[in-house]
Amino acid sequence: MNAASDVVVHATPDVLAAACAARLVTTLVDVQAAKGSASVVLTGGGIGIAILEQLREAPARDAVDWSRLDVYWGDERFVPAGDAERNEKQARDALLDHVPVDPARVHPMAASDGEFGDDPDAAAAAYAEVLAAAAGPEDHGGVPTFDVLLLGLGGEGHTASIFPESPAAYEQERSVVAVRNCPKPPPTRISLTFPAIRSAAEVWITSTGEAKADAVALALAGAGEVQLPVAGARGKRRTLWLLDAAAASKTGLTPRG
């Protein structure tokens, strides 16, 4: 864990989701003011989708110029497009279908009934090409410098779909990989790897609940990224942990105010 990690603790999951949504609005507005457009990488999972739902209802929501926002995913469940398990479907239901995003700037990972059929390796390679096409001369490794990359984490320390001791946890070359036999269903997924995650300017790790408290504490204490993948999630400029009191309960940190 790099020393530059910041940790913010909110009292409850609802306050956390609302505060993250507000933080996302102001961050994206600032980035768009500075460089004309912005990019965000979305995550699946309970808090990840709750943030999008709060963002949909946020009073300042439309301070963001949705037409100048590039949307990516950190991981995706490799299931049919209409499957309720799809992170893309959940994100569209929660937010993207309610704001005027430019469809050409929304980049979902392929579904298992899409153009690559039931071949997650081909789907992963295609997404790596999407990222490479979006990378600029100043970017490294064929991945754009995402402005904000959102992540969740599992109780055993997974993040995106990088699970402990899995092949993805050792991947240092490719930006996107297929992941099989995941302990968290559905079993087949597509995921950004650590090099891609670490291309982000800011990585925001969001988590709630006692079940995550050990993984949070271990990651902040410097655990290794193969055994505890969330420990390998860090941004080029900032790594921000956004937690509720329960997830932070073994860090000695408590909500302020």
Ligand SMILES: O=C(O)[C@H](O)[C@@H](O)[C@H](O)[C@H](O)COP(=O)(O)O
């Ligand atoms: O597609 C996924 O499942 C997510 O990307 C995954 O990494 C998730 O963020 C964590 O498992 C936390 O999920 P919960 O917040 O629901 O515990």
